[in-house]
Amino acid sequence: MIATGRATARERPSLKPIRLYEGRKIDAHAHIGDFGGWANVACDAGELLAAMRLYNVERSCVFYTDNSLVRKAAALHPREVAGFVWPDPRQEGAVALVHRALTEWGFRGIKLHPLVHAFLPDDEAVHPIMEEARRARVPVLIHSGHAPFSLPWSIAELAERFRDVRVVMLHMGHGHGFYIQAAIAVAKRLENVYLETSGMPMHSKIKEAVERVGEDRVMYGSDIPFHDPGVEMARVCAAGLTEAQLERVFYRNARDALGV
Numbered sequence: 001m002i003a004t005g006r007a008t009a010r011e012r013p014s015l016k017p018i019r020l021y022e023g024r025k026i027d028a029h030a031h032i033g034d035f036g037g038w039a040n041v042a043c044d045a046g047e048l049l050a051a052m053r054l055y056n057v058e059r060s061c062v063f064y065t066d067n068s069l070v071r072k073a074a075a076l077h078p079r080e081v082a083g084f085v086w087p088d089p090r091q092e093g094a095v096a097l098v099h100r101a102l103t104e105w106g107f108r109g110i111k112l113h114p115l116v117h118a119f120l121p122d123d124e125a126v127h128p129i130m131e132e133a134r135r136a137r138v139p140v141l142i143h144s145g146h147a148p149f150s151l152p153w154s155i156a157e158l159a160e161r162f163r164d165v166r167v168v169m170l171h172m173g174h175g176h177g178f179y180i181q182a183a184i185a186v187a188k189r190l191e192n193v194y195l196e197t198s199g200m201p202m203h204s205k206i207k208e209a210v211e212r213v214g215e216d217r218v219m220y221g222s223d224i225p226f227h228d229p230g231v232e233m234a235r236v237c238a239a240g241l242t243e244a245q246l247e248r249v250f251y252r253n254a255r256d257a258l259g260v
């Protein structure tokens, strides 16, 4: 029997030059600050804003481990910078920090990095932070794609426990094919899970995510300064999405799901 139909059709090279999407954008994943050590990258508020102007990015979701830096940038540039608070959940005062950021500083959500701070997403220490997200009705962005702390299946445990909190899986599984597949499967199963595209190498998986998970649950992010925004945009633009889907992935989905 010859296998036919959508399910078995292979993605083929497009054989068309990439045309960057010129419409307005929201960057769901951006940083200001200094990342030394192995990464050896940095970005200040001026550089972030310049990069945003270059590519018609109206607003960026910005986070850094020194939250005061983000607070300052968000206060200076309230239209361009949406601050997200980045706590170490097991550190004393983490919940209070999150509460203050959401209620006093005008921050728009929470970012968690289980690998950097060495905790499993469903750790007990994370639960009160999720309660804060629930109370403030803000999203939680979680780094994904690195064992042992940030695998899609582990993030699913947390997202399943807090079904009424929007969880964005940053990097949608990142560089590992099986993790990317798992990220798509988790988002397909759990309606409160969204996928963000930065650092994930396969353009075809962006289209697959849009088709299998939903065109309202995939969003663009750059992860500047770790990645170049132009490169990250090019991958989305190579995915073979329709103009309407591009508008959603580059703008509307972040606006609606993240409230920025």
Ligand SMILES: [Zn+2]
Pocket: 029, 031, 223, 226
């Ligand atoms: Zn990042």
